[in-house]
Amino acid sequence: MQQGPIGVFDSGYGGLTVLREILGRLPGYDYLYLGDNARAPYGPRSFETVHRYTLEAVEWMFREGCPLVILACNTASAKALRTIQQRDLTRIAPDNRVLGVIRPTAEVIGHHTRTREVGVLGTTGTVRSGSYPIEIGRFFPDVVVHQQDCPMWVPLVEHRAYDNPGADHFIRDCLHRLMRRSASIDTILLACTHYPVLAPLIRRYLPEDVCILDQGGIVADRLADYLHRHPEMRSRLSYHPEGGGRRYCTTDDTDAFDEHACLFLGEEVRSEHVSLQA
Ligand code: DGL
Numbered sequence: 170m171q172q173g174p175i176g177v178f179d180s181g182y183g184g185l186t187v188l189r190e191i192l193g194r195l196p197g198y199d200y201l202y203l204g205d206n207a208r209a210p211y212g213p214r215s216f217e218t219v220h221r222y223t224l225e226a227v228e229w230m231f232r233e234g235c236p237l238v239i240l241a242c243n244t245a246s247a248k249a250l251r252t253i254q255q256r257d258l259t260r261i262a263p264d265n266r267v268l269g270v271i272r273p274t275a276e277v278i279g280h281h282t283r284t285r286e287v288g289v290l291g292t293t294g295t296v297r298s299g300s301y302p303i304e305i306g307r308f309f310p311d312v313v314v315h316q317q318d319c320p321m322w323v324p325l326v327e328h329r330a331y332d333n334p335g336a337d338h339f340i341r342d343c344l345h346r347l348m349r350r351s352a353s354i355d356t357i358l359l360a361c362t363h364y365p366v367l368a369p370l371i372r373r374y375l376p377e378d379v380c381i382l383d384q385g386g387i388v389a390d391r392l393a394d395y396l397h398r399h400p401e402m403r404s405r406l407s408y409h410p411e412g413g414g415r416r417y418c419t420t421d422d423t424d425a426f427d428e429h430a431c432l433f434l435g436e437e438v439r440s441e442h443v444s445l446q447a
Pocket of ligand 1: 181182209243244245363
């Protein structure tokens with residue numbers, strides 16, 4: 170049987186914050202990362218567009234040999250994952266699997282809050298989809314979810330424009346809007362995989378006792394658990410005990426990707442430019 174890499178997908182660089190944690194936890198597998206930088210951000214786009222873009226990316230990763238794809242993007246997980254899992258997969262590759270980042274996060278967030286009030290920061294698409302209140306409500310019906318969208322944050326990260334007073338304004342403004350909703354919020358979820366890059370700036374504007382939760386470690390743990398429970402999928406993944414291979418692909422400029430990705434991952438990256446059309 171042909172074995173293949175684990176695919177990790179995001180609209181741009183954000184998924185690298187998840188991949189970094191996955192590599193630390195499961196270093197032996199081969200990985201293929203795809204950033205659709207040419208079409209980022211996905212956050213303000215319609216359900217239809219996010220579904221179409223995400224499906225194109227997933228189909229491309231399947232053609233490149235990935236039996237398993239992680240949507241390391243909340244917007245794609247909120248707006249496209251269910252349709253891909255329930256409708257598209259049976260048609261395009263019934264034995265392959267696509268997993269998202271929202272459910273694994275919703276499953277654990279209730280263990281982090283004492284006050285039972287949490288804040289969720291995400292893209293406009295993720296917030297409007299209502300996915301987090303719905304999913305968290307399934308696992309922790311007593312937890313109150315306050316949401317705030319942060320439309321400027323992904324562009325700030327994609328363009329590496331977060332280290333200046335202008336960026337500070339947008340970060341402070343969204344945090345104030347969220348914290349005004351309730352003084353009892355004790356846990357804030359960074360429900361966008363781009364946001365961990367902004368964590369030091371976010372920290373500045375929050376009370377010290379508020380916990381900031383990012384998803385990388387949570388998703389890595391859940392992936393390890395998934396692979397443990399699914400030997401049929403494990404057997405389809407290429408694995409090297411001495412350390413697997415990594416391939417980085419972008420739909421936009423490779424020089425910009427390499428420079429930027431290095432900041433996210435802390436290691437040198439040489440990416441390939443790809444076109445997602447079959
Ligand atoms: N990293 C994506 C997420 O987690 C960003 C989406 C975007 O491109 O706006 O939502």
